[in-house]
Amino acid sequence: MKAIILIHCPDQSGIISAVTGFIHGKGGNIVYLDQHVDQEANVFFMRLESDFNYDEPQIHIFKEEFETMLGKPYQMQWSLHLNTTKPRMAVFVSKYNHCLYDLLSRFNSGELAVEIPFILSNHLELKPIADQFEIPFHHITVAKENKQSAEDVQLRLLKENRVDFVVLARYMQIVSARLIAAFPNKIINIHHSFLPAFAGAKPYHAAFRRGVKIIGATSHYVTEELDAGPIIAQDVTTVTHSHTINDFIAKGRDLEKIVLSRAVQLHVARKTMVYNNKTVIFS
């Protein structure tokens, strides 16, 4: 059994020694350890992977003792993840298909270790792709008058399907505070600009007007403030005066799908931690 342990707590002398000593004592063999100290906030972060010759049931005792001997004394927030279960990912889309295709083709080829219980959209355009990949598709129209009830259906679907995290693959709708509260740091968005430049609507048009020489894409966890959540991944590409807005959009599509998939992979591999609206991304 392989386990990933994520820890953050107030920084203090001796944590690494205490944690690695505990794991060594429990027969674990640490195959990866990375840590980070936020000097400003005085917070310690650690991610470690350890092999154990335990079976899953016994992990219960491990967790209890970890909490008693380390969690409480060091005021840790910590979590343990086994490699035996795949997280369940819902995908919300609108009309653009490039991010969806990229996620589904990775899923289909086994590159993306998740379950996808359903795809949800406020439009019908991408249903054929869901069909093509044989994944359930839910069409929920979102309009001013039915926002509340649409959200109710969304939340029910997420709950019924035991969804662990949500990917907004160019969803183009503002996600409600209620949904965000139900999935804190568990909704991943792709914004088609190099944030914080060009937050909000039509970023390629804004970039074109400004005459920038580089455009970007940003994947981030969704928070209540629009396009202002913790950044997981960013990438850029060059543009010139000779590119039209349509060229920006076409070049941007390639960025968007790669950056979103990269962020999803990092999330799935438990390589992201969030603190003070920023991420620690382990290597």
Next chain:
Amino acid sequence: MKAIILIHCPDQSGIISAVTGFIHGKGGNIVYLDQHVDQEANVFFMRLESDFNYDEPQIHIFKEEFETMLGKPYQMQWSLHLNTTKPRMAVFVSKYNHCLYDLLSRFNSGELAVEIPFILSNHLELKPIADQFEIPFHHITVAKENKQSAEDVQLRLLKENRVDFVVLARYMQIVSARLIAAFPNKIINIHHSFLPAFAGAKPYHAAFRRGVKIIGATSHYVTEELDAGPIIAQDVTTVTHSHTINDFIAKGRDLEKIVLSRAVQLHVARKTMVYNNKTVIFS
């Protein structure tokens, strides 16, 4: 003799044919031609390089006929630049030396084909570098009470030294409207962020707080609106959660000097044209 001709005018059918026909008729051999049409603004841009077996005095007739036969009929704004004179560049600095060192070492090794009549600063810290490279150094303190007179001295120095363009190599002072008006699209600044993100003061601190994964630098022509002028060149580099603000600043220094020097080289090679607060950058 080699001449570079820059043209912009309302777009219309037949311009390229007319211009290339004229140059061919005058015995010119076009060795480079690039053009761009801004479809939105309906403006045509062209840069061409042509070899002539003329001497410089005869170019006078060439220019007169060009204006009569092409300039007026096509409502062109155009300019002709000979490879026989080097533009004269003033450098304004404050306390940071990396951009200055980069410019001067390129100048010293013949890579940068300019004259540098003087370096100007509101501080004395970089005088030793000017001395090291044997370039006159003018120290002009800028304070609230003497802004007007400081500007007077700056303008006089620029005029007396027949300066063609000014490079703000991390000058850290806001340039007055009067100076900008005297050197339209001829003052090149380096801003230490990926504009339009993090305009204004302390961009690395702002980038650090936002938790971006990529930082940048932007070189642009100075206009009255702060950090909003036409962008000449941009570049970026990756950062991670493990980088401190000082790491951002150190990584940024390398970006800043390379991007500023690239912009200066483009300007010197007459590869930049400005329209609607954007640049056309010829290859």
Next chain:
Amino acid sequence: MKAIILIHCPDQSGIISAVTGFIHGKGGNIVYLDQHVDQEANVFFMRLESDFNYDEPQIHIFKEEFETMLGKPYQMQWSLHLNTTKPRMAVFVSKYNHCLYDLLSRFNSGELAVEIPFILSNHLELKPIADQFEIPFHHITVAKENKQSAEDVQLRLLKENRVDFVVLARYMQIVSARLIAAFPNKIINIHHSFLPAFAGAKPYHAAFRRGVKIIGATSHYVTEELDAGPIIAQDVTTVTHSHTINDFIAKGRDLEKIVLSRAVQLHVARKTMVYNNKTVIFS
């Protein structure tokens, strides 16, 4: 009607003037022109796009006169392409699906303006994807004893389906000289290294052993010498000591699909010209 004209010929004074004058005289409005002179080989290259108020039948006369007045006198090799027909592209694959998925998803969303008469493979693994996108799939096993007959079938399929160009989307087989001769500069391969580094088999393993800090992918036209044809597009990504060979392969997949699709798009847009085993790639 919009036409793209590609020209290369010995460099000489007056070509641009002659060509643009001709097109202007024929009522064409040039919307794009880019040219390049290979100074070493003394060869002139030009790509131009022009709008005409002709119908397609009349283009016949245009072409005859172009050949008489320009083609012959200037010893041009030239071609004219109308935007009214889509090139027909065959895709050869083996077992890896990421490049195929990327091409097909672009094709399906209208981003890639081609016809795809068939997908061909020496394996059956990717047949479900062809089915998913409803494109004919031909399975032709290639073994030592049947190489000749397998080629015969391939050539027949390409001919019967009037294929214009072939994309090797991680085909993993060496293409025969006969096929290359039948499709000169019309077979596009993706090699999973930054050529000329790591040509041949297992480039990621070789890159891993060498301890490089950057890996790449290269798309090129296939020539008889393995991995040595004219390069169309390249891109790279960073790696570190902490990446395993499998990480190299996973990061490489993203490069491969983007670089191959970029090369295919350039080919389809007639933005590539080949000379002396090198490409001119117009912007």
Next chain:
Amino acid sequence: MKAIILIHCPDQSGIISAVTGFIHGKGGNIVYLDQHVDQEANVFFMRLESDFNYDEPQIHIFKEEFETMLGKPYQMQWSLHLNTTKPRMAVFVSKYNHCLYDLLSRFNSGELAVEIPFILSNHLELKPIADQFEIPFHHITVAKENKQSAEDVQLRLLKENRVDFVVLARYMQIVSARLIAAFPNKIINIHHSFLPAFAGAKPYHAAFRRGVKIIGATSHYVTEELDAGPIIAQDVTTVTHSHTINDFIAKGRDLEKIVLSRAVQLHVARKTMVYNNKTVIFS
């Protein structure tokens, strides 16, 4: 006092726990820890930074006990470096000045925490730069007949000046096996290509002939096999068909100086470890 400890040893369970426990017991506060396991070679690497409230003399006891309790039992090769001494760096140059200028301007501005006892060259061209920065310059001509005696002088200079490591800032001479043996993994070279592509002489010419779309620079430790030593840093930039060889060289200069300085900074910060002709580069 701050100390950096570098360790490599056969991988085995419990090392991190043992080392961090030891340091904790000695009153050290670990502010950075990164580790890597080479799974193929079964080797464990670790770099840690720790604050101590020791003075330098007492470190002697620390080191003895570390060796007894950890070094021997775990078969470690380890080293401890204090932040109180600056490494001494000799710079070897030939005629190109861009890398030298970049190193010296960083040195002068305090960015590069080294001592530079001397610059050595087989030519006199760069003596004025050494003078400009007031660093001793040794001119040692290297010719076929005096290779042995030239080396003798070089080795004597390095020894007399207690040089810790050597930077070949475009030295253009092959360094002898004797010098390499005296400074194992302590001679840093910059090669002006993306190794292993274009090893050897005139890489830009070779890259131009091959028609690549990206060029690079590689900094590596010098080993007996030419351009084949462990790679420390690499970077690349794009080129097009429109770039001449001189453009390649000019663009390459910017890469070379940045990549070499980055490698030097990593070496100085003790962030590099070498194993099996590859580097581990800590973040």
